[in-house]
Amino acid sequence: MSELLHYEDRGGGPCVVFLHPTPVDHRFWRPVAELFEPDYRVILPDLPGHGLSPLGSETASMETMGRAVFHLLDALSIDRAIFCGCSIGGYLLYELWRQAPERIRALAICSAKPHADTEETRHARAQSIASIEQRGTEQFFNAMLDTLVGAPAKERDPDIMHQLGTMMKRMSAESAIAVQRALAARPDSRATAATISVPTAVLAAALDRGSTSAEMRELANTIPGSTFYLLQELGHYAPYEQPRLVGALLRRFADEIPTV
Numbered sequence: 001m002s003e004l005l006h007y008e009d010r011g012g013g014p015c016v017v018f019l020h021p022t023p024v025d026h027r028f029w030r031p032v033a034e035l036f037e038p039d040y041r042v043i044l045p046d047l048p049g050h051g052l053s054p055l056g057s058e059t060a061s062m063e064t065m066g067r068a069v070f071h072l073l074d075a076l077s078i079d080r081a082i083f084c085g086c087s088i089g090g091y092l093l094y095e096l097w098r099q100a101p102e103r104i105r106a107l108a109i110c111s112a113k114p115h116a117d118t119e120e121t122r123h124a125r126a127q128s129i130a131s132i133e134q135r136g137t138e139q140f141f142n143a144m145l146d147t148l149v150g151a152p153a154k155e156r157d158p159d160i161m162h163q164l165g166t167m168m169k170r171m172s173a174e175s176a177i178a179v180q181r182a183l184a185a186r187p188d189s190r191a192t193a194a195t196i197s198v199p200t201a202v203l204a205a206a207l208d209r210g211s212t213s214a215e216m217r218e219l220a221n222t223i224p225g226s227t228f229y230l231l232q233e234l235g236h237y238a239p240y241e242q243p244r245l246v247g248a249l250l251r252r253f254a255d256e257i258p259t260v
Contacts, residue, residue, distance in 0.1 A: 005072045006052035007045040011037035014105075014259060015081040018044050019069070019089030021111075021148075021237065022179050023141060024167035025051025028086070031243030035251050043081070045072055047088065049175030051167070060178040062186045066095035070103070082254055084108040086239055087148075087210070088179070094189035097196055106257045107196065108250055110203035111236045113211040114189035114219050125184045129177050137176050141168040150207040150235030153242070164240065193222045200226040201253045203246065205238040227253070 008026060016036055018029035026044035033042045046053035048060060048068050058064045069092065073081065082105050085093045090112020097104060117125070132140050145161050145168075153160055200223045204216030213230055220228035229249055231238050239246040 003054055003056070004075055005045040005048065005068055007043060007072060009076065010042045010044070011040050013038070013040045014254075015041045015043060015078050016254060017069070017073070017078075017081045017083045018042065019047065019083065019085035019092050020044075020050070021087030021089055022047070022050065022183075023137075023144065023171040023176055024164055024240075025170060027051075027167055028164075028237070028240050029084075032084075032239050032247035032250060035244070035247035036254070040254065043073070043076065043078070045069060047092070049171065049179055051170050055172075055175045055178055060175075060182040062091060062095040062182060063099075065182070066092055066099050069096065070100060073103070079103060080105050082106045082108070082257065084110070084250055085112060086110040087112055087236060088183065090211075091183070091186055091189070094192045098192055101195075101197075104198055106199040106201075106254070108201040108203065108253060109216075109219065110239060110246070111205055111208050111211045111216075113215040114193045114222070115215060116186060116188035117184050122184045125180045129180050132173050132176055132180075137168075137171065137173050140176065141165065141171075144168070147209065148236040150205070150233060150238075150241055152207075152233045153235065153237075160241070164237070190219075190222060193219055194224075196223045196226075199253070199257050201229065201250070202226050203229045203231060203238065203249070205231045205234040205236060207233065207235045208238070210236050 020028040049055035090109045202220040204213040
């Protein structure tokens with residue numbers, strides 16, 4: 001069996017699993033997770049190749065990363081949970097639903113459109129990979145910070161870029177390349193989304209250029225009975241930009257889910 005993901009296990013009660021974006025790590029969700037303690041058991045994993053989790057010997061893909069998440073939950077004797085994911089963490093929610101829907105009590109999908117990459121986006125990822133191979137990760141990470149964090153958040157908290165950059169520096173060039181390839185190869189999940197039958201919150205960030213509010217609204221319209229939230233003046237990393245706002249929405253959503 002593969003090595004366990006690095007993780008934090010906090011609080012007690014019904015389980016909530018938070019899956020972070022790339023190329024940051026589990027610390028992305030800490031400020032939101034604090035609003036769930038001590039009434040919930042909060043699991044904060046580092047996804048494969050992120051933070052302190054190894055990339056693993058298998059080729060990185062949505063499928064292998066999804067299996068790694070469930071492998072961790074098996075080791076922690078967690079049968080079912082509420083899952084919250086942002087960006088790649090959100091893309092993984094579609095994969096978890098494909099693999100084991102019976103283990104999912106509810107989903108919160110933030111900044112993670114169900115669409116596969118366009119040819120233009122795949123080409124951009126290939127250029128990023130070539131840049132990492134030639135020059136390392138610094139330029140790639142700086143470009144991501146510039147586009148993934150909304151301008152209001154940068155103005156409100158100048159230190160946010162340093163905090164996120166510190167998380168990114170834990171990721172190796174090998175892992176960054178592997179994850180970009182996995183993202184480029186991820187399947188279109190619109191048909192998967194139409195089969196989701198648990199309570200679902202869809203969170204769109206108004207300033208997000210990667211998963212636009214229109215794409216996220218389309219997702220909400222695809223999932224029967226889902227709840228749509230439009231987060232004004234926030235970017236792709238919305239939960240970290242305004243953790244109290246996003247955390248309050250997610251906490252209220254979780255509190256309304258039946259425990260049986």
